[in-house]
Amino acid sequence: MSPFSDQPTPSQNRRTLGRTLSWGLSLGLLLLLGVGVELLLQQYHLRQHETIQQRLTASAGEVRAVLLSELSSTLHLATGLASYITAKQGQLDEAELQPWLQGLLRQGRYIRNIGLAPDNRISYIYPLAGNEAALGLYYPDMVKQWPAVQRIIANRTPMLDGPLRLVQGGNGLIYRVPVFLDDQRYWGMISTVIDYDQLYALVQQVARQRDLSIQLNRHDDETAADLLTLNLDSESPSVSLPVRFAGARWRLEASERVADELPLGWLRLLGWSLALAVAGLIGLTLHAQNRQAALLLALNRSQRQFHQAFEMAPQGLALLDLEGRLLAVNQTLCLLLQRSPQSLLGQPLSRFSDDPLSARLDGDLAELGGEQGRTWQLRLLDAQGESIDVELSAAALSADQSTQGSWIMHIQDIRESKRLQRLQSEFVSTVSHELRTPLTAISGPLELINAGALGEVPESLRQMLQIAQHNSQRLAMLINDLLDIGKLEAGKIVFDLQPQALQPLLDQALSSNQAYAAEYAVNLRQIGVCEDWLNVDGLRLQQVLSNLLSNAAKFSPRGSDVELYTERLGAQLRLSVRDRGPGIPTAFQSRIFQKFAQADASDTRQKGGTGLGLAISKELIERMHGCIGFDSQEGQGTTFWFELPLHPTEAQA
Amino acid sequence: MREFKRILHVEDDPSIQAVAKVALEAVGGFEVLSCSSGTEALEKVQAFDPDFILLDVMMPGMDGPQTLAELGELIDIRQIPVAFMTAKVQPAEVEHYRSLGARDVITKPFDPMQLATQVRDIWNLAHA
Missing domain, CATH: 3.30.565.10 (Histidine kinase-like ATPase, C-terminal domain)
Known part of the structure; x- marks a missing residue:
């Protein structure tokens, strides 16, 4: 029933511990969040590389396709020429061959020249201009080329060789097609020289369009796997694509021309900042909570103090609700009324009074606006039915407080002071009464003398007698007033x-x-x-x-x-x-x-x-x-x- | 109607007794017999044959009301008006004294110059 509640006393240590815990927790959280940020960044990094790889592979594949298509569209012309020679049983008619070769050269954009070498001797070159040096060359005499030529004849398969420096200048690719007649007899070789630089320029252009920088390398190691290889660890990621065509083995190395800068540094900074902010916020929240808890404990302590003060006060104290019912009573009040708290709580105070004034108390309380207090004098009854004169003072508790009570009431036993007051009044009354009789005996004769009722008063005495009469009248007035106030205070004057x-x-x-x-x-x-x-x-x-x-x-x-x-x-x-x-x-x-x-x-x-x-x-x-x-x-x-x-x-x- | 001449005054305080005697005799021209107690008054009342009796309420021994009751046995207090002299003049008290047979109450302390007039007024009212 009491509006107060008991709580254990808080210790200073607990507050310090709470503070340490809250900051430790937020530091731990910061580290955890940091690890999370790092993991996320790694994931992001991998994803980014995957994307780059896919893009790079796709673009490089396109470049390779262009290269292969250009090569095949050029070189199948040479195959066509081989078929022509076979059909002619190796009998070349120069007049017939000339327009053929001219057409070939027009169609094959990269063809620098075409040479025919019946029985391995270059006996015909078109166009001849600029290539005269090659005319009459005999393959078995060419130490560098002969093993390759021999292999071609043995395999009966055309082969692409290069890139290599040309005798005529520049870089070229040489496509050699062995020609066999219908009776399986080896006729000779058709050698098509392709302008590698021109072809390479085209491939480079295609690569540039795809933002790639490429390099085409010979790759003659037969044992190496023809696999796409990736190099992502270097500064700019790159792919290496195998290019195989008619026995030639190359690798297309491609990398992004403009390396996609991964803003990892900024992301990391951002991530850690966020982590710091979150941890800081949580730390602050915990700190605030800690403080609030400390405040609550302090509040609790002060509540306890007030409760104790209320309980132990040497005067009767009570809390009353809006209807004037008792919500809380202290020990002194219980002792005064000789009643248990249980028998008092929930009851209006007028229930313990036979004073007609008590009925008005509840109404007075309702009327009492709040700010100023009020006092009543009332007669209460204790458990034995003995009456107790009390003075009640009440003050309203402001409405915004969450306390249950609307009134705090102070109940003071005034029996003793009333008794003293009564004694005082009786004393004053008695004394005054006793004073009045001799005073009458003084003022009466003076009045009679001064009024001349006893004969003429000699002039020499008159003034003194008048002073005496005047002052005895003053004394009488004072006594009358004292008697009046005494009677008023004792309530003895009936109106x-x-x-x-x-x-x-x-x-x-x-x-x-x-x-x-x-x-x-x-x-x-x-x-x-x-x-x-x-x-x-x-x-x-x-x-x-x-x-x-x-x-x-x-x-x-x-x-x-x-x-x-x-x-x-x-x-x-x-x-x-x-x-x-x-x-x-x-x-x-x-x-x-x-x-x-x-x-x-x-x-x-x-x-x-x-x-x-x-x-x-x-x-x-x-x-x-x-x-x-x-x-x-x-x-x-x-x-x-x-x-x-x-x-x-x-x-x- | 008999002449208003003699007043019996019962008062224990000799000073007040003297002042009242002078006030009634010198100012009012009455003949006053002062008694110091109720007993003395009862002894002398018939011999003096007063026209009016003034009784102090508070006296040692027999007090005013008691004396009044005893006087009622000896004389006809309807013919001889009795007035109390007292400091207690609350309306209820005045009613009480009247119920005992007193004609009126004269407040103490009295004004010696007015006392004779007050007494005469009461007597006149009683014989009106």
Whole structure:
């Protein structure tokens, strides 16, 4: 039922541990994320290479295809020539051969020349111009070429040789076709020289179009596998493609002309930055959580402290909900009422009171706006039915707080202070009463003497006797006021509230104080006439009016008026007494209704009065369900006023 | 209607007794017999034959109301008005004294110059 809860005490060590853990965790996370970044980068790298390889292979394949197609479209012409020679049984007719060769040369773009070597001697070259040196060459005499030629004849298969430096200059490929006649007799060789440089330029052009840089290398090692080889580890990745044509073995080395730069450095930087950011964020979050946990613990500790303070407070304390039911009670309250917390909780406080005032408590609580507190005096009953006088003070807990209670209430046992108050009142009453009797015996004779009831008073005694009488009257007034305030405080004055017209009371107050005012050369007068009725105790109202009028007269400048007037304020009637005096010093204004309050101690003697008049007036007016106040500006005079409820029939009129 | 002349005053305090006596005799012109206790008053009342009786409420021994009750046995208090003198003048208390047979209550401390007038007013009201 208690709004507080118990928690273990937090330790400083735990906070430090939590902080270390949170930062360690985020460092670990950073490393983990870093490893992840590296793995991702590796994957990306591989994928990139795969793509490059595919692209490179495809492009290089295209280049190879162009090369092969150019070669075959050129060289099949030589094969056609071989068939022609076979068909002619080796009998060459120059007139017939000439246009043939011219056509061949036109069609085969790269053909530099075609030579015919019956019985291995080059006896015919077309075009002859520039190639005269080759004419008449005999293969068996050519040490370098003869083994290759021999192999061709033996294999009866055309072969491509080169690239090699030509006698005529430049680089060329030589395609040799052995010609056999129908009777299987070897006729001789057709040798087609291809302009390698021209062909290579074309291939290079095709490669450039595909952003490749290529190189065509001889590859005469028969044992090497004709496989595509890749070289990705060098700075720019490359492929090596086998090219085989009519016995020639080459390799096409291709690499990307513009190497695709892998922005790995940037990616790595980005990845690590992200990892750092994430780890940092998580670290911060954990740190914040850690702090929050520490705050929560601190809050908890302070809650515990407050709970303890609430529980152990030497005064009765309670939390009440909006309906005035008890939500929490402390030990002192339980002890005071001699009841268990269980029997109190959930019940309204009025349940433990036989005081008629307690019924109003709940309503008062609902009315109480919140900011300012309020106090009540009430009689509560303990478990044995014994009554306990208490003073309750309540303050609203602001609505935005999540606490259950809407009111905090302080319950103070005032039996002892009430008893003391009563004793004090009785003492004052007794003392005053005992004082009054001898005082009457002093003032009575003085009054009789001064009034001349006992004969002429000698002039020499008159002044002294008058002083004595005046002061005995002052003493009587003081005793009366003391008795009044004592009775008021003890609640011994019974008010006889009667509906009555106000004007006669005002007339009486004015006339009975006129003589007193005259002593100060002040005139009391009423402005307007009052036709209203009030529900008041006439005598007590007179007492208040006398206090205010005599005060006003005392503090008025000689020759001025004190004005009495009334005005209606809703269901209230306000009576005001205005003087033209010096006003009430600001510093004194807050104390003016306190007992024995006087602005200046010397005023007592100078102005007369007990310092109890206003305190008594305030009590009297409040007992008649009214309120009293004043408006004053120093040097501008003072208006004392009080408000009392109009008689109901009057108020409606 | 009988003449209002003699007043029996019962008061234990000799000073107050003296002041009241002077106030009623010198100012009011009455003839006053002062008694210091209820017992003394009961002893002297018939011999004095007062027209009006003033009774202090608080007295040692027999107090005012008791004295009034005893006086009622000796004289006709409808003809001879009795007034209490007391400091306790709450409306309820005044009602209580009236119910005991008192005509009125004179507040203490009294004004010696007014006392005779007050007494005469009560007497006049009683014989109106």
